[in-house]
Amino acid sequence: MWVYEKKLLYPVEVTTCNPKLARYLMEQYGGADGELAAALRYMNQRYTVPDKVIGVLTDISTEEFSHLEMLATMIYKLTKDATPEQLEQAGLGAHFVNHGHSLFYENAGGVPFTSTYIQSKGDPIADLYEDIAAEEKARATYQWLIDISDDPGVNDALRFLRERENIHSLRFRESVEILKEERDRKKIF
Amino acid sequence: MNANEEEWNLLKKVQQADFVVVELTLYTDTHPNDAEAIHQWREAIKEASQVRRQYEARYGPLSLLSVPSKQAIEVGWHWNSTPWPWQR
Amino acid sequence: MDRSIFRGSFRPYVSPRDPCPPILVKTFVLPPQIFTNFQQPGLPQNSPEAALKQGSLWPQFVDGFSREEGIS
Numbered sequence: 001m002w003v004y005e006k007k008l009l010y011p012v013e014v015t016t017c018n019p020k021l022a023r024y025l026m027e028q029y030g031g032a033d034g035e036l037a038a039a040l041r042y043m044n045q046r047y048t049v050p051d052k053v054i055g056v057l058t059d060i061s062t063e064e065f066s067h068l069e070m071l072a073t074m075i076y077k078l079t080k081d082a083t084p085e086q087l088e089q090a091g092l093g094a095h096f097v098n099h100g101h102s103l104f105y106e107n108a109g110g111v112p113f114t115s116t117y118i119q120s121k122g123d124p125i126a127d128l129y130e131d132i133a134a135e136e137k138a139r140a141t142y143q144w145l146i147d148i149s150d151d152p153g154v155n156d157a158l159r160f161l162r163e164r165e166n167i168h169s170l171r172f173r174e175s176v177e178i179l180k181e182e183r184d185r186k187k188i189f
Numbered sequence: 190m191n192a193n194e195e196e197w198n199l200l201k202k203v204q205q206a207d208f209v210v211v212e213l214t215l216y217t218d219t220h221p222n223d224a225e226a227i228h229q230w231r232e233a234i235k236e237a238s239q240v241r242r243q244y245e246a247r248y249g250p251l252s253l254l255s256v257p258s259k260q261a262i263e264v265g266w267h268w269n270s271t272p273w274p275w276q277r
Numbered sequence: 278m279d280r281s282i283f284r285g286s287f288r289p290y291v292s293p294r295d296p297c298p299p300i301l302v303k304t305f306v307l308p309p310q311i312f313t314n315f316q317q318p319g320l321p322q323n324s325p326e327a328a329l330k331q332g333s334l335w336p337q338f339v340d341g342f343s344r345e346e347g348i349s
Contacts, residue, residue: 006251008274009208010329011201055218063211073275139308143342147349155344162342163332167215170310170338174219177314205325212334216316223318 014077019090022078030105039064135169
């Protein structure tokens with residue numbers, strides 16, 4: 001089970017009313033390499049991986065949900081009091097007529113989230129390599145978001161999130177090494 | 190420093206202490222035999238719960254597993270009280 | 278932090294028929310974690326304050342990123 005913590009993982013401060021930036025951030029909210037996909041990918045894989053790497057998948061998945069909440073906070077703040085006209089100018093007119101001011105799990109292009117974004121092969125190495133790739137892709141997405149954003153508060157939070165991808169990638173790489181140590185273990189039993 | 194800023198700063202202390210726990214938990218997941226890290230991890234959890242108690246005594250629980258202080262109840266604190274994390 | 282050790286670069290082929298002004302040297306990221314398979318015990322640590330600010334307890338894995346680098 002999970003217990004809600006009434007705080008963000010990292011203090012998010014948004015400086016501008018900027019619905020266009022909110023739209024771009026949706027890539028990491030409901031996109032293929034976004035935080036929802038990451039959280040669900042690891043949380044689903046953990047049931048069938050070798051015991052030694054269950055902790056990593058569980059803990060990183062849990063952290064990804066806290067990243068999702070940071071993204072939601074940024075998107076919420078960037079659009080909170082924006083007028084329909086401002087939303088339309090930001091390319092969120094279609095979003096507005098369907099969802100109003102609410103958030104939705106979709107990417108920057110408005111494509112709704114789908115579970116086909118995640119993989120689960122039931123093969124530990126295939127899954128961990130997928131996870132390493134997912135972290136590097138998320139890191140790259142954060143880079144392009146930092147490049148396109150001029151909100152200092154948002155960029156500060158994005159830098160934090162990008163760095164977390166480095167650490168998660170490292171832990172998944174270590175998980176691969178841990179599984180490599182299991183070679184020929186059967187013979188010793 | 191106004192009241193809102195004071196709360197923000199104390200919450201940041203909680204976030205800093207908790208983040209150390211997050212990092213060390215992930216580290217010990219893949220380094221179960223690093224005794225020094227396990228020790229630091231235990232100490233980090235103690236430190237985080239101490240900072241958390243300071244915050245919660247003044248501003249109310251951050252989690253449903255924290256005991257609400259009498260003072261918090263007296264001043265009308267509820268779990269459902271604003272601000273929620275995304276509203277701050 | 279010396280960020281340059283976590284970046285690579287290459288010179289892309291430039292054609293006289295490229296429509297945009299050519300960028301002669303392209304830079305890309307080689308993040309710190311790809312240079313190690315397993316974190317060594319006892320690495321120098323950030324203070325809790327710096328750790329949260331930078332996004333990691335270990336400065337060795339922090340490479341940062343800014344628009345000013347001009348990577349894209």
